[in-house]
């Protein structure tokens with residue numbers, strides 16, 4: 001299957017990892033299947049792990065990844081069709097996991113902002129359909145395998161994934177990287193504060209403790225529901241009213257909105273409008289100045305590609321000011337960029353506003369834009385799999 005190409009992870013910058021020789025006879029190979037039911041799409045991750053020592057984190061040997069659009073919430077009124085999309089994705093797991101391993105390979109699905117924002121009976125109907133598909137499958141279905149994940153865990157688990165894949169969780173230095181995730185419905189920020197003041201000056205529910213690899217980390221983390229890129233577009237478009245020129249359709253949360261995209265508003269006016277979605281809502285952590293590097297993915301990555309700031313396959317390093325500079329160019333030269341996406345001006349301006357006036361990043365903060373690290377998706381899904389296998393404990 002050409003779509004489902006696998007990959008092997010080499011963590012060459014990580015001595016603890018590197019020193020592991022090829023699996024001896026005592027090593028066990030096992031698999032984990034995690035579904036990410038996001039607001040804009042559903043994705044399957046099939047992980048192959050090698051466990052040498054039961055006391056240590058397993059080695060990730062391979063990830064098989066496949067995604068489809070739209071997300072489950074698009075089937076709010078036809079939940080059985082939502083179940084069908086999951087059944088289609090399950091074929092990837094059947095192809096990847098050897099038949100003999102099926103009955104001990106767990107299937108887990110976690111839904112994010114799309115289902116959080118639906119009326120609960122509609123969300124439940126979708127989850128029940130997924131549960132039926134899982135129950136009919138030949139795989140192992142643990143208790144609580146189909147659920148809506150809370151936003152705090154979404155941020156923490158993405159932080160775990162990125163720091164695991166970059167080798168930071170093994171290093172003695174306790175140097176880690178922060179993460180910025182911009183989804184369609186919600187957005188997450190998570191980092192390990194260096195200063196006690198950051199923890200002291202944060203609302204209690206912004207701090208979470210996790211145990212992993214014999215270390216405890218006290219993390220700053222928050223998920224803003226309604227501040228994902230599509231949710232923010234909707235809020236800002238409402239604010240801009242009908243002063244625009246062309247009519248276009250904007251589909252979000254299973255609704256098609258005929259919107260008049262402003263022909264020319266310019267960066268300043270656009271910034272004023274998106275600021276209303278951010279101001280007074282986003283908490284600014286005390287310390288963001290020297291928190292080394294932040295990894296930014298999802299829509300941060302996609303829009304940086306669309307705006308020509310980074311290469312789609314390579315990703316790259318940007319500073320916050322690069323988003324601002326390009327947002328101005330896109331908004332003030334709409335004719336050049338309008339063809340790429342009528343929303344690029346608004347999206348780039350929102351990202352700039354969220355980073356600067358939202359979180360309070362400095363203009364020279366470095367953002368590492370990444371889709372994959374060592375060929376594995378930067379997503380909460382890997383961290384959620386560790387959490388499931390009890391290699392990671394979260395306390396709140």
Ligand SMILES: Nc1ccn([C@@H]2O[C@H](COP(=O)(O)OP(=O)(O)O)[C@@H](O)[C@H]2O)c(=O)n1
Pocket residue numbers: 036037038039040041043071112113114182183184185186187228298299302371377378379
């Ligand atoms: N494994 C993944 C998952 C999401 N994404 C991107 O994340 C963005 C949307 O995230 P989402 O649909 O999960 O949104 P939320 O439900 O988290 O708000 C899109 O840009 C996706 O392409 C990705 O690049 N890789």
